[in-house]
Amino acid sequence: MSAIKTIIHLETDLHPIPVTTTEPEKRVERTKQLFERMKNQCRAVVMAMENCTKCGRCAKECHVYLGTGDPDNIPAARADLMRAVYKKYFTAGGKLLGSFVGARELDDELLEKWVNYFYQCNECRRCAVFCPLGIDTAEVTIMARQILVYLGLVPKFHMSIAKQVDKTGNNMGIPKGACIDSCEFIEDEIREETGVDVKIPVDQKAEILYVPSSADFFTNFDTMVGAAKFFHAIGANWTISSEILEAGNFGLFFDHDFTMKSHNNRLVRIAKKLGVKKVVQGECGHGWRAARMYTPSLSGPVPFEITHIIEEAAAAIQRGQLKLDPSKNDDKIVTLHDPCNAVRSSNLMEEPRIVLRACVNNFVEMYPNREKNFCCGSGGGILMEEMIEWRKKVTQVKRDQVRATGANYLCAPCSICKAQFPVAFEGYEKEVPGFKIGGLMDLVGYALVLE
Amino acid sequence: MASIEVNGVVIELDEDGFMVNPDLWNEAVAKALAPTEEVTGELTEDHWKVINYLRNYYLQFGIAPMIRKLTKETGFSLKEIYDLFPTGPAKGACKLAGLPKPTGCV
Ligand code: SF4
Ligand code: SF4
Ligand code: SF4
Numbered sequence: 001m002s003a004i005k006t007i008i009h010l011e012t013d014l015h016p017i018p019v020t021t022t023e024p025e026k027r028v029e030r031t032k033q034l035f036e037r038m039k040n041q042c043r044a045v046v047m048a049m050e051n052c053t054k055c056g057r058c059a060k061e062c063h064v065y066l067g068t069g070d071p072d073n074i075p076a077a078r079a080d081l082m083r084a085v086y087k088k089y090f091t092a093g094g095k096l097l098g099s100f101v102g103a104r105e106l107d108d109e110l111l112e113k114w115v116n117y118f119y120q121c122n123e124c125r126r127c128a129v130f131c132p133l134g135i136d137t138a139e140v141t142i143m144a145r146q147i148l149v150y151l152g153l154v155p156k157f158h159m160s161i162a163k164q165v166d167k168t169g170n171n172m173g174i175p176k177g178a179c180i181d182s183c184e185f186i187e188d189e190i191r192e193e194t195g196v197d198v199k200i201p202v203d204q205k206a207e208i209l210y211v212p213s214s215a216d217f218f219t220n221f222d223t224m225v226g227a228a229k230f231f232h233a234i235g236a237n238w239t240i241s242s243e244i245l246e247a248g249n250f251g252l253f254f255d256h257d258f259t260m261k262s263h264n265n266r267l268v269r270i271a272k273k274l275g276v277k278k279v280v281q282g283e284c285g286h287g288w289r290a291a292r293m294y295t296p297s298l299s300g301p302v303p304f305e306i307t308h309i310i311e312e313a314a315a316a317i318q319r320g321q322l323k324l325d326p327s328k329n330d331d332k333i334v335t336l337h338d339p340c341n342a343v344r345s346s347n348l349m350e351e352p353r354i355v356l357r358a359c360v361n362n363f364v365e366m367y368p369n370r371e372k373n374f375c376c377g378s379g380g381g382i383l384m385e386e387m388i389e390w391r392k393k394v395t396q397v398k399r400d401q402v403r404a405t406g407a408n409y410l411c412a413p414c415s416i417c418k419a420q421f422p423v424a425f426e427g428y429e430k431e432v433p434g435f436k437i438g439g440l441m442d443l444v445g446y447a448l449v450l451e
Numbered sequence: 452m453a454s455i456e457v458n459g460v461v462i463e464l465d466e467d468g469f470m471v472n473p474d475l476w477n478e479a480v481a482k483a484l485a486p487t488e489e490v491t492g493e494l495t496e497d498h499w500k501v502i503n504y505l506r507n508y509y510l511q512f513g514i515a516p517m518i519r520k521l522t523k524e525t526g527f528s529l530k531e532i533y534d535l536f537p538t539g540p541a542k543g544a545c546k547l548a549g550l551p552k553p554t555g556c557v
Pocket of ligand 2: 061062064065074075078120121122123124125126128137138
């Protein structure tokens with residue numbers, strides 16, 4: 001494997017993913033089998049392989065190309081890395097004329113490019129919104145990364161998360177004791193602030209299972225506070241589970257077959273054990289997609305509803321169930337970053353706006369927004385330390401979007417976005433004093449009047 | 452894999468420079484790691500207050516505490532923690548305290 005030179009650290013031990021690593025000399029043969037399987041099963045990818053007209057429309061819509069200026073980061077060029085192999089196996093021209101028509105085997109040189117460029121895609125699907133043929137390069141990237149898993153090439157960062165989830169049920173590796181200690185601390189803090197006893201039940205039988213992001217138990221404290229206050233305010237019979245303290249599901253990014261599926265299975269198993277009627281997902285863009293779009297389809301029918309806390313909050317606001325004082329947020333000019341996976345893949349578009357308008361007086365849209373919003377620059381799980389300089393580059397367009405709003409609170413209801421933006425906006429407080437990055441439930445929590 | 456030698460003991464580090472085996476931590480290791488996280492000069496009493504809090508929490512619970520809990524219990528604001536550890540609580544402070552690198556969406 002050392003023959004492969006990549007920009008990111010790779011892991012050699014893929015446990016718990018049950019694949020036997022492919023010997024370097026068997027890779028080409030294995031690739032062929034994997035492509036056969038893809039051709040039979042993955043319509044969206046086959047459509048992308050067959051159809052690109054090289055019109056170039058997608059180039060200026062990809063923030064990664066805009067930020068790096070590297071032509072290999074044009075969405076169509078990224079997909080071409082897979083198309084070359086597809087042509088070799090499945091088109092008459094490719095079989096006959098080979099490299100003359102750009103067809104080739106997945107040799108070491110191309111494999112290196114695969115790792116480097118499929119791990120420079122944020123899987124944000126923005127290119128798909130603008131492609132006249134509806135080609136979704138994020139789907140191509142996901143498939144390419146899945147093939148890389150079978151060939152034994154996985155970033156260390158992604159593997160470390162898959163291992164943590166397998167062991168503890170969350171990305172950070174928070175054990176039950178720390179989860180309980182943190183909940184007690186949050187309860188104390190809310191009591192100190194409001195004088196109200198808000199409980200965060202852990203591992204209880206309940207009607208609602210709330211699945212936060214484990215980062216809410218480390219950096220995004222106010223998001224968890226907001227969620228706890230919200231459930232208290234609507235009088236919910238709810239619980240969190242120390243066995244699945246994670247809305248995020250990194251398997252969506254690189255390994256649907258095992259990592260994503262086993263996370264979804266865990267969710268189903270625990271929700272059944274706790275006897276809940278509803279699973280409410282916390283602030284995590286891609287986790288929402290994985291839970292909503294892939295849980296019943298991969299794990300079979302489930303005896304509970306799957307919703308998002310922002311949908312729940314919007315519904316409660318529309319029912320008039322929440323007492324909110326938006327003036328509590330008057331120190332803020334808020335703009336909303338639509339997380340790609342929430343807005344382009346699982347339809348969380350108007351709900352955040354309903355919630356924002358009820359909680360803050362100064363809300364300014366950034367442009368473009370909704371399904372045309374630009375990604376934070378860390379989607380697809382590109383949060384590794386070694387990608388920091390790259391993460392700053394690809395996010396220039398985002399800085400311009402936010403700068404134009406004059407906002408001092410960047411609301412990003414997604415844990416990856418929340419982790420990326422301090423990197424992207426390093427030094428921005430000098431331009432905008434008091435600039436803050438936070439979630440949406442944070443703002444709900446500040447505005448909620450509890451009794 | 453990188454490593455440093457502290458008082459004759461080889462300390463293995465991961466690709467981000469965090470200790471692979473947190474059990475080998477001692478104060479001399481913290482001092483040796485300080486320059487890698489932009490902590491210059493001697494470690495002060497304030498540094499040790501943060502390091503020891505993190506260390507003890509980790510030994511008791513097996514993970515870093517919530518950042519808000521760290522600031523509350525040490526009495527330092529987040530800004531003060533950044534003044535002590537320029538690369539932040541999750542990176543500089545955790546590394547010097549010998550914790551594994553916090554992973555996930557951080
Ligand atoms: S917009 Fe679509 S068809 Fe045009 S180059 Fe890009 S992927 Fe190909
Ligand atoms: S999915 Fe996003 S990052 Fe990937 S090629 Fe398309 S626009 Fe670029
Ligand atoms: S991290 Fe946030 S903005 Fe970036 S791809 Fe995911 S959902 Fe989109």
